[in-house]
Amino acid sequence: MSTTTVGGGQSSGAGPPSGGSGRQAPTGEVPSLRPSSSRIGERIILNLLFFAAVVSVLTTLAIVVSLVIPTIGFFREISIVEFLTGTRWTPNFADKDYGVLPLVVGTLWTTGIALLVAVPLGLGAAMLLSEYASDRMRRVLKPVLEVLAGVPSVVYGFFALFFIGPVLLDGLLGIEVGTFNVLQAGLVLGIMIVPTVASLSEDAMSAVPSALRQGSAALGANRMQTTLKVVFPAAISGIIAAIVLGISRAVGETMIVAIASGNIAQVVSDPREAAQTMTGFIAQAATGENAVGSLAYNTLYAVGLSLFVITLVVNIISIRLVRRFREAY
Amino acid sequence: MATLGEHARTQPLGRARGGERAPRAVVFLLALWLCLFTGLVFLLVLLVQILIEGWPRLDANLITNYSSLLFPERAGFRAAILGTIWVIGCTAVLAIPLGIAAAIYLEEFADNERWYTRLIEVNIQNLAAVPTIIYGLLTLGILSLMQLVLDFQNRNVVIGGGIALALLILPVIIIATRESLRSIPAEIRAGSLALGATPWQTVWRQTLPAAVPGIATGTIIALSRAIGEAAPLLLLGAVVFIRSDPSGLFSGFTAMPVMIYSLVSQPQEELRTTASAGIVLLLVLLLLMNAVAILIRNRFQRRW
Numbered sequence: 001m002s003t004t005t006v007g008g009g010q011s012s013g014a015g016p017p018s019g020g021s022g023r024q025a026p027t028g029e030v031p032s033l034r035p036s037s038s039r040i041g042e043r044i045i046l047n048l049l050f051f052a053a054v055v056s057v058l059t060t061l062a063i064v065v066s067l068v069i070p071t072i073g074f075f076r077e078i079s080i081v082e083f084l085t086g087t088r089w090t091p092n093f094a095d096k097d098y099g100v101l102p103l104v105v106g107t108l109w110t111t112g113i114a115l116l117v118a119v120p121l122g123l124g125a126a127m128l129l130s131e132y133a134s135d136r137m138r139r140v141l142k143p144v145l146e147v148l149a150g151v152p153s154v155v156y157g158f159f160a161l162f163f164i165g166p167v168l169l170d171g172l173l174g175i176e177v178g179t180f181n182v183l184q185a186g187l188v189l190g191i192m193i194v195p196t197v198a199s200l201s202e203d204a205m206s207a208v209p210s211a212l213r214q215g216s217a218a219l220g221a222n223r224m225q226t227t228l229k230v231v232f233p234a235a236i237s238g239i240i241a242a243i244v245l246g247i248s249r250a251v252g253e254t255m256i257v258a259i260a261s262g263n264i265a266q267v268v269s270d271p272r273e274a275a276q277t278m279t280g281f282i283a284q285a286a287t288g289e290n291a292v293g294s295l296a297y298n299t300l301y302a303v304g305l306s307l308f309v310i311t312l313v314v315n316i317i318s319i320r321l322v323r324r325f326r327e328a329y
Numbered sequence: 330m331a332t333l334g335e336h337a338r339t340q341p342l343g344r345a346r347g348g349e350r351a352p353r354a355v356v357f358l359l360a361l362w363l364c365l366f367t368g369l370v371f372l373l374v375l376l377v378q379i380l381i382e383g384w385p386r387l388d389a390n391l392i393t394n395y396s397s398l399l400f401p402e403r404a405g406f407r408a409a410i411l412g413t414i415w416v417i418g419c420t421a422v423l424a425i426p427l428g429i430a431a432a433i434y435l436e437e438f439a440d441n442e443r444w445y446t447r448l449i450e451v452n453i454q455n456l457a458a459v460p461t462i463i464y465g466l467l468t469l470g471i472l473s474l475m476q477l478v479l480d481f482q483n484r485n486v487v488i489g490g491g492i493a494l495a496l497l498i499l500p501v502i503i504i505a506t507r508e509s510l511r512s513i514p515a516e517i518r519a520g521s522l523a524l525g526a527t528p529w530q531t532v533w534r535q536t537l538p539a540a541v542p543g544i545a546t547g548t549i550i551a552l553s554r555a556i557g558e559a560a561p562l563l564l565l566g567a568v569v570f571i572r573s574d575p576s577g578l579f580s581g582f583t584a585m586p587v588m589i590y591s592l593v594s595q596p597q598e599e600l601r602t603t604a605s606a607g608i609v610l611l612l613v614l615l616l617l618m619n620a621v622a623i624l625i626r627n628r629f630q631r632r633w
Binding site for chain 2: 057155292300
C-alpha cells in the first residue's frame with residue numbers, strides 16, 4: 001500500500017518514537033493513540049478525521065436552521081395560536097385553515113395502533129429469544145426477524161392498501177373499512193417496528209445477570225415465573241427505551257401512512273376512517289415545485305419542525321433510558 | 330451410587346406448580362412462539378402476495394421500457410432503475426469516506442472525557458432516529474442555497490437525492506464502523522506502536538484493514554436501506570414521470586421506490602400490477618445485497 005497519503009511528517013517516521021513521554025498507559029489498558037510528537041502530516045489527518053466527525057453536528061444544526069427559517073416566515077402570516085389550537089387543516093382549499101390538530105390526531109391514531117401491535121409481538125419475541133432460545137436458534141431467528149425492518153416502507157404501504165384493508169380486514173374479519181383508513185396503516189406500521197422493539201428489549205433482557213435467574217430457579221420458580229417476575233422487571237428501563245424508540249419510528253414513518261391512511265386531514269374518532277398524519281401531509285404537499293418563501297413551502301417546514309421537535313423529545317427520553325440500563329449492571 | 334450432582338442434573342430445578350410442564354407455563358411459551366411467528370407469517374404472505382400479483386409483468390419490458398400512462402401494460406422501470414443507480418452511486422461516494430473517517434476519529438483518537446466528544450456521540454444517536462422525511466426538507470433547503478450559486482432550475486436532481494440519502498445513512502455507517510473497529514484487539518495497536526509506527530500508520534495499515542469485513546457489511550446494509558427509501562426523494566419532486574435517462578449530477582431523475590409510490594397512486598389496475606412487479610425487482614435487489622453482506626461477514630470476519 002502506498003504511503004503517499006500520509007503526508008509530510010511521514011518520511012521520518014521510521015525511527016523509534018521520540019521520547020514517548022505521556023505514552024505509558026497503565027498495564028492492561030488500551031494505550032492512547034493521541035500523537036505525542038508534533039508530526040505535521042499526522043496532525044492534518046487527525047484534523048480531517050475530526051472534521052468528518054463534526055459533520056454530524058453540522059447536519060443537526062443545518063436541520064434546525066433549515067426548518068426554523070421557513071417556519072418563522074410561516075408564523076408571520078399565520079398566528080401560532082391558530083396553528084397549535086385550530087381544528088381544521090385545509091391549506092389546499094379555497095377557504096384556508098391552518099390548525100395542525102387534525103394531523104397530530106391522525107399521527108396519534110396510527111402510532112397508537114402500531115404500538116398495540118408492536119409492543120406485545122416485540123416483547124414476546126424478545127422474551128423467547130432471550131430466555132428460551134438456544135444460541136443456534138437465536139442466530140437463525142434474529143436475522144429473519146430483522147428482515148421485517150429491511151423491507152422498504154413503500155412496499156408495506158402497498159401491502160396495507162391492497163391486502164390488509166380489502167382482504168384481511170374487510171374480507172376475512174368482516175370489519176367494514178374504506179379504501180383508505182387509519183387501521184390498516186397502523187397495523188402494518190406496527191409490524192414494521194416489531195424488530196426495533198424486539199431487538200432492543202432482547203439486549204436489555206440479555207444484560208440481566210444470570211445470577212438473578214439462577215437465584216429465582218433455586219427458589220423453585222419455573223422459566224415463565226423467572227421471565228415475568230425477575231428478568232422483565234430488572235430490564236424494564238431498557239424495555240421502555242425500546243418502546244419509546246419504536247414510538248419515534250412510528251411517528252416519523254412516511255410512506256405507509258402516505259399510501260394507506262388517506263389524505264383527508266380530519267379529527268377522526270373511528271380507526272376505520274381515513275385521516276392524514278403529519279408525515280402524510282408533507283409527502284402529499286411536497287411536489288418539488290413550491291416556490292421558496294411561498295406560504296405553501298413554509299407550511300411544509302412548519303409541520304416538519306413540529307414533527308422534528310416531537311421525535312427529538314422522544315429520542316432524548318429513549319437515549320437517557322438506555323444509558324440508565326447500561327449503567328445498572 | 331448416584332451422587333448428589335447427578336441427581337441435580339437429571340431433575341429439573343423448577344418444580345413449583347408443576348414446573349416447566351405446568352399448563353400456564355406451556356401456554357405462555359406457546360404465546361411467545363405465536364408472537365415471533367406472526368411477524369414471520371406476515372412477511373411470508375406479503376412476499377407471496379406481491380409475487381403472485383407481479384408475476385404477469387415480470388418480463389424484459391419491465392427493465393427496458395420507460396413508464397407510460399397510455400400503455401400501462403408495457404410500462405417499465407428503465408428511468409427509475411438508472412436513477413436509483415446514479416443516486417446510490419452519489420450516496421456511496423459521499424457517505425462512505427465521511428462515515429468511516431468520523432468513526433475512526435471517535436473510536437481511535439477521541440478523548441471520551443471531552444464535552445465535544447460526548448456531544449458528537451449523542452448527536453449521532455439522535456440523527457439515527459430523525460424521521461427520514463426531515464432529511465428531504467433539509468436537502469430542499471440546501472438545494473435552494475445551491476441554486477443561488479449554481480445555475481439549475483429543477484430541484485429534482487441526482488446530486489440532491491445523493492445528498493439526502495448520504496446524510497440519512499451517515500449515522501448507520503458510523504455506528505457500524507465503530508463497532509467493527511472496537512472488535513479489533515488492543516494488542517494489534519500496541520504491537521504496531523511498539524514497532525515505531527505512528528498512530529495514523531497504525532490505523533491505516535493495521536486496524537482499518539482488519540476491520541474491513543465489518544465495515545463492508547455495515548455499509549452494504551446502510552446502502553440497501555437507502556435504496557428502499559422514498560420519503561426524502563418525494564420532497565425533491567421525484568414523482569414526475571420521467572422519460573429520459575439521467576446523464577449527470579444535475580439531471581432530473583426518479584428512483585425505484587418513488588416510481589412504485591407514484592404507480593400506486595394511479596387508479597388503473599394494470600399499473601398496480603406493474604407496481605407489484607417493480608416491488609419484486611426491488612426486493613430481489615435488496616435480498617442480493619443483504620446476501621452479499623452476510624457472505625462477507627461469514628467468510629472474512631475473524632474471531633480474535
